[in-house]
Amino acid sequence: MDLLELVKTVNGVLWGYLLIFLLCGTGIFYTLRLGFVQVRLFRKAFRKAFGELNLFGKRADREGMSSFQALATAVAAQVGTGNLAGAATAIAMGGPGAIFWMYLAAFFGMATNLAEAVLGQIYKAKDDRGQVTGGPAYYISQGLNMRSLAAFFSISIIVALGFIGNMVQSNSIADAFHTAFHVPPIWIGIAVGAVGAFVFIGGIGRIASVTEKMVPLMAGIYILGSLYILATHIGAIPGAIRAILVGAFNPAAATGGLIGATIREAARYGIARGLFSNEAGMGSTPHAHAVAKVDHPVEQGLMGIVGVFIDTFVVLNMTAFVILCTGVLDGKTTGIALTQKAFTSALGSIGNPFVAVCLLFFAFSTIVGWYFFGEANVRYLFGSRGLPLYKAAVVGFIVLGSTLKVDLVWELADTFNGLMVFPNLLALIMLCPVVAKAVKEFESQGRE
Structure with missing residues (x-):
């Protein structure tokens, strides 16, 4: 067995069953332990998130960024890219019913993400230059006193997201623009790397400024385009809903036998792609939530609920319904190609460019976010002195990624993503009393 096959086998175990069980189990555990907190505090979470929406908020500094930023x-x-390709892959491999299981995983994931954000806030710290930082490495080392495990997490996430993950994102952008506009991939890689370097060099202030503008803009464009397609295919919406509900428990009936998936496969692909997209429990988003300027940790935990909801129930859901309502599911096409086929079917010649532009926004925003998560862990391991080399390395991987299509690199990204989950979930379970105490205190004070 060569290295590629070995890594594929490892990923089959990690993402096929083991991590699905552990991530969903943690979400169910927190949902029950916190009394369905994602339901009880849902309205309060949305009031806070959209009440603080500001595209030109106060510039972030070494003390952190605003809650909305x-x-x-x-x-x-x-x-x-998971929002464009993830839903398509789930439907192509598990049938429309996979989307039902995606919803279920996201529902429980909202409780997990709240817990991660709360712990990020409670255990945040300052580096050698007084910059506020935080994330799983900090609550693993401070909360559990397991410094070696924290270091393992930090190394895993730097490799998984900062380096290999960002290669995947730049490759997706280059592929999409080469297909839609026939631009040589290397030029796309250089352009994305240059813009990325400009953002990274600006530090936390520029990162927060870019994301607070880019996220509402990119989500708005994609949602409006999707809603237009759904409006022109409104008669197909009831059938799409029925296919999702029926397909969850009888995949063959939902597609007329077009996709020979079983309930097990529908659940597996739906849950795996959903968790991979919203990242609940994976230990990535706590790095952002940790640096928010809030009066109480649970205030930012509410933002964690909103983050998962937007990712899965809004953006990813749009992709799923566009695919199902346009009737392009053929049992052969999968991934981003299926999404492009759906938009082209509905929008004609502008379908491919529309997906390419959306992919640019989605993938570049992910590059910025993943860079920031990796930076927090470089600060944990090496302090601020490690940042110049890290910035240069990330830009290099972005450019390199646009030119490569190496299966092993993509499989390794999944492997390192999986490896960083274990220390984070261990901390989440062991530090549950800390989270429960914070939520109880927050609610007893009647905070808004």
Whole structure:
């Protein structure tokens, strides 16, 4: 067995069953332990998120960023190519019913994401230059006193997101623009790398400024385009809903046998793609939530609920309904190609360019978010002295990624993504009393 096949086998175990069980189990555990907090505090969470929406908020500094800027930075990472390709892959492999299981995973994931954000806030720290920072490495080392495990997490996320993950994102942008506009991939890589370097060099202030504007803009464009398609295919919406509900428990009936998926496959692909997209429990978004300027940790935990909701129930859901309502599911096409086929079917010649532009926004916002998450872990391991080399390395990987299509690199990204989950979930379970105490205190004070 060569290295590629070995890594594929490992990923099959990690993402096929093990991580699905652990991530969903943690979400169910927190949902029950916190009394369905994502339902009880849902209205309060949305009032806070949209009450603080501001495209030109106060510039972030070494003391952190605003609560909305932190949410935007988290969503920037959550809403990525997975929202265009993830739903398509789930439907193509597991049938329309996979979307039902995606919803279920996201529902429980909202409780997990709240817990991550709360812990990020409670255990945040300052680096050697007085810059506020935080994330799982900090609550693993401070809350559990497991410094070696925290270091393992930090190394995993730097490799998974900062380096390999951002190669995947730049490759997706280059592929889409080469297909839509016939631009050589290397030029796209250089352009994305240059803009990325400009953002990274500006530090937390520029990152927050970019995400607070980019996230509402990119989500708005994609949602409006999708709603237009759904409006022109409004008669197909009831059938799409029926296919999702029936397909969750009888995949063959939902597609007339077009996709030979079982309930097990529908659940597996739906849950896996959903978790991979919204990142609940993976330990990435707490880095953004940790640096928010809030009066109480649970205030930012509410933003964690909103982040998962926007990613799965809004943006990713749009992709799913466009695919199902345009009737392009053929049992052969999958991934981003299926999404492009759906938009082209509805929008004609502008379909491919529309998807390419949306992909640019989605993937670049993810690059910014993932860079920031990796930076927090470089600060944890090496302090601020490690940042110049990290910035240069990320830009190099962005440019390199636009030119490569190496299966091993993509499989390794999944592997390192999986590896960083274990330390984070261990901390989430062991520090549950800390989260529960914070939520109880927050509610007893009647905070808004």
